[in-house]
Amino acid sequence: MLIRKPADIRPSEITSKSNYVNRRSFIKAGLAAGGGLIASPGLSAVLPREPRAKLDDISPSPFSTDETPTSYEDITTYNNFYEFGTGKDDPHRNARDFEPWPWTLEVEGHADKTGAFHLEDFVKPYALEERIYRMRCVEAWSMVIPWVGIPLADVIKTLQPTSKAKYVAFRTLHDPKRMPGQRRRVLDWPYREGLTIAEAMHPLTILAVGVYDEVMPNQNGAPIRLVVPWKYGFKGIKSIVGIRFTERMPRTSWNMSAPHEYGFYANVNPNVDHPRWSQARERRIGSGLFASRQPTLMFNGYAEQVASLYEGLDLVRNY
């Protein structure tokens, strides 16, 4: 297990709270001085509305893994999205006619920039990046997925949360007419997820709007979803319509459904088993009928980047 040593002096020890809280104005001032880098047209995220439309101006990322990505076919026909059915081939069949557009995102809670946003306007200020991440499902299977998205940290900086914002809560669309899986109360709809503000600000955390250089397929969480690669897949909430900055830890859907099985943190951890199955090894989708399971890595292989977020936290208790 890789746990990074703490730096001798923590940033919080040398940065006054007011400077920290007002870091956005600092960053904005810096950006203005830098000649409006973000405003340059080549870097603005444009989301076409047609299914399978190509996304333009995607830059690569040093955070991407060089592992071979899982096929588009497997990524888009095998996943959990209970809003479209509980079978893993249900989402791609039942989400076929889902029409996401127009899409409105509501920002609420402890932030300066709250309100309802058209998704196109919401993502326009940011640059699209390709992030090829490992995805580890709590059910002990895994994939490598070339997401296209924007760093959540950039979005949060724009929204200017106040010092009371300790957590970020997300909410999926609740519309049983369009999401047939919601007609049965398998989970307490709408689907809810959440992160600590530090997790949300982590550079690995993204809001994904595409896969394989194309717009997000309906079955994978169109038009916008969360991707947190060091956590189990269910933390990656799909088809997001609400973002709320909260002071208290928000309730999350799987935790509400089975609190002793799914915690708030849900960090990938081979040493902490699910009560009903082992998390030590995983089946990589697409590896074939006779491939053996491969060992699961601490924090899904992202320990070097994220272990410091959890220093002093008992990961067995806080599963």
Next chain:
Amino acid sequence: MTTIQRVRYIGKPLVFAVCLVPAFLVVGDLFGITGTLGANPVEEILDRFGNWGLRFMMIALAVTPLRVLTGYNWIGGFRRMLGLFAAFYVFMHFLVWLVLDQGIYLPGILEDIVERPFITIGMIALLLLGAMAATSTAGMRRRLGRQWQRLHYGAYVAAILGVWHYWWQVKADILEPAIYAAILALLLGFRLWKKLTRRSLPMRRSAVPAAQTGS
């Protein structure tokens, strides 16, 4: 042709062939002839064999109620074959888990059997079905006498454990295991009701003697 002969020479071969269809479909899908096994073929094969094991347990347990309710005693002639198919599919489910899913990785397998209750009860059901399959011949039935009947009441236990095993490993959507549980409750409830109303089940041997049907 007598009813006994029709069951033996036409009915049984026909039912036998039909019961093998799910297994052939797995092979056909594996080679992409009849369909596909999807993105996670190991899980798909595992689930299919497990599901068919449960279904055949239900079908085998439906034989006696059906025979009593319809009065067609020849139906009883299929009971053993259907029970053996239940054991076959459950055994295939176990083999796929052991070889393809676990890769015969012993530490993982032993840990699962000991520490995961749903796997423990699955193993108990498998052992029960194995013991019943091994003693299913007419010769074993004769040799075991009263013990045979006692052992083969294990069919009820295996079915309960099988449904429980399924129920215990789903994440949130219990619809399918609940359907199996409802069917099993009906099948076992029928027997309980018959027992309580003291109307003994008509002896199937009187209509279809074991020696003649080979059962």
